[in-house]
Amino acid sequence: MSSSGGGGAGQQFRYTQTPSKVLHLRNLPWECTEEELVELCKPFGRIVNTKSGVGANRNQAFVEFTDVNQAISMVSYFASSSEPAQIRGKTVYIQYSNRQEIINNKSPGETVGNVLLVTIEGVQASDVTIDVIHLVFSAFGFVHKIATFEKAAGFQALIQYTDAPTASAAREALDGRSIPRYLLPDHVVSCHLRISFSAHKDLNIKFQSHRSRDYTNPYLPVNSSAIDSTLQPAVGADGRRVEAEGNVLLASIENMQYAVSVDVLHTVFSAFGTVQKIAIFEKNGGTQALIQYPDASTATIVKEALEGHCIYDGGYCKIHLSYSRHTDLNVKAHSDKSKDYTATSGGFSAPPPPPPHEMHPSHQMPPAHHGNQQRPASGAPGTGQPSPYYHH
DSSP states (O other): OOHHHHOGGGHHHHTTOOOOSEEEEESOOTTOOHHHHHHHHGGGSOEEEEEEEESTTSOEEEEEESSHHHHHHHHHHHHHOSSOOEETTEEOEEEEOSOSSOOOSOOTTOOOOSEEEEEEETOOGGGSOHHHHHHHHGGGSOEEEEEEEEETTEEEEEEEESSHHHHHHHHHHHTTOOOOGGGSOTTOOOOEEEEEEOSOSSOOOOSBSSSEEETTOTTSOBOHHHHSTTOOOEEOTTSOEEOOOOSEEEEEEESOOSOOOHHHHHHHHGGGSOOOEEEEEEETTEEEEEEEOSSHHHHHHHHHHHTTOEEETTTEEEEEEEEOSOSSOOOOSOSSSEEETTOOSTTOOOOOOOOGGGOOOSSSOOOOOOTTSOOOOTTSOOSSOOOOOOBO
16 A cells, blocks of 8 residues: 555544545645646546645645545545655645535634634543544644633533644544544544634643643643642632642742752752652653652742742742642652652761852842852853852
């Protein structure tokens, strides 16, 4: 079978499709003309309509034959041919559209936009992950943001593309289709996508979680309590979400101009109470750390004192804090990425507290640095790593 028969993302949908007299063509050369589309398709039947220049890169098109058998003939031919469909020497991928005709004008009362509202029928929210949704819809263009939720209509998702043509191409190709079976749990018999345009233009994603993603902002904080879908958020009297307090803090560190080790974090976070354990890790393109205290009250004091502060002068290594759902970190090894400061064996001991002139753990701006403290050069980080310095 040639690569045009089912290669790439199109293979996911090829064998779940119902034949249509409208074909969806992808991977077209830049500014592919209607004449070129007709030239490729006319050996198989008469073309009555075309729609080109759709998709994020304007490299997709739809072609409508007078009869469904003509479309079947073209798909079957290239699916079994050793020679792929080509325009200007570029392989073109072909599949059936879910529509029986090309409608160039929007339906009455429907406003085309860059955000799709997708209802996933036949599944529970836990059956389809946000990563699966992203995999399916990113086949038609760059997905900026996704937000999932449950309504009376069922499990739904808002999917934001760069522009309306890209969203239209995805809707045209996927509306009424099923998510590929191999991407679903075994107990799901079938599911179908019902897609319409949303009135939203730009989704407001505040956290990365299992229910929402912003693929344009790798530094967006991770809402750790939302990673576990069994946790229900508390709601205050004003109707706003109340963050559940805990003894473990999740620190997201941005503007990483210097390496941050566990000893550096211990220096910073032990100024407010006994730090029991620290674990540093990379996630979503950024550096994060879990810091464990003996109790939630200590962690709360630390969160209020250090939120938004910078570890180093010049705005470097800025800290954003939230509560983690963890209560006792499992630190098995001591390294520059993880340490258990409660361990008494193996000759390990916590480092002594830093000299007073190096630490300013208060809400007020710290006094001027002493001359023996390294600071980065103006306009660029210095070659030596400076001592921790809190700057709000």
